[in-house]
Amino acid sequence: MKLKLLIAVALVLAAGFATSCRQNRAAALPDPLARAYDTEADWNDAAHVIPLNYQQAQGKRVFYQYCVWCHADSTPAGPSNRSNLNPNPPLGNDGATLNSLSDDFMRNVITMGGAAAGKSAAMPPWGKTLSQDDIDAVIAFYRAIAQPAYQPPARPGPKYSVR
Numbered sequence: 001m002k003l004k005l006l007i008a009v010a011l012v013l014a015a016g017f018a019t020s021c022r023q024n025r026a027a028a029l030p031d032p033l034a035r036a037y038d039t040e041a042d043w044n045d046a047a048h049v050i051p052l053n054y055q056q057a058q059g060k061r062v063f064y065q066y067c068v069w070c071h072a073d074s075t076p077a078g079p080s081n082r083s084n085l086n087p088n089p090p091l092g093n094d095g096a097t098l099n100s101l102s103d104d105f106m107r108n109v110i111t112m113g114g115a116a117a118g119k120s121a122a123m124p125p126w127g128k129t130l131s132q133d134d135i136d137a138v139i140a141f142y143r144a145i146a147q148p149a150y151q152p153p154a155r156p157g158p159k160y161s162v163r
């Protein structure tokens with residue numbers, strides 16, 4: 001009895017696999033979003049496309065979900081909130097402002113918010129929303145798109161440096 005049931009289940013599963021494989025092959029259209037996070041066009045020069053590694057690509061996801069609304073001038077949903085804020089938050093690719101900040105300072109200001117780092121309180125704290133990996137990823141994305149390009153320091157600063 002049990003054996004018959006087992007055989008029946010196996011047959012149903014095998015039939016399911018066979019048909020689902022055939023359907024998948026027929027419907028294998030290229031997904032336009034599949035590679036959307038592999039690169040980022042330079043914000044100042046759309047012809048310059050910046051390749052992103054895995055961590056930077058994760059950072060791009062975080063950026064376009066949480067940060068783009070204040071750290072870019074346009075967003076996937078239209079204009080951003082940046083011009084309404086005083087001081088204006090730096091653009092995500094503003095290397096002239098962000099390149100001089102250590103990774104530790106960036107981590108602190110993102111985790112604890114602007115007020116905790118002596119910056120505008122309009123910069124929210126993200127430590128309860130984002131994981132440490134997300135925060136490191138978004139920093140990696142900022143570094144990747146920075147104009148002028150970011151050069152990592154020859155000697156990383158102390159852990160809790162303020163600038």
Ligand code: HEC
Binds near residue numbers: 088090119
């Ligand atoms: C509601 C608007 C808003 C959002 C959303 C926002 N920020 Fe900010 N951010 C600010 C403001 C305002 C400042 C402070 C500007 C100042 O004081 O000069 C700031 C400052 C910063 C700084 C420090 C820059 C400096 O000059 O020291 C970093 C880094 C930063 N934000 C990263 C992020 C990241 C990463 C996200 C997304 C997870 C994010 N921000 C989302 C408004 C925002």
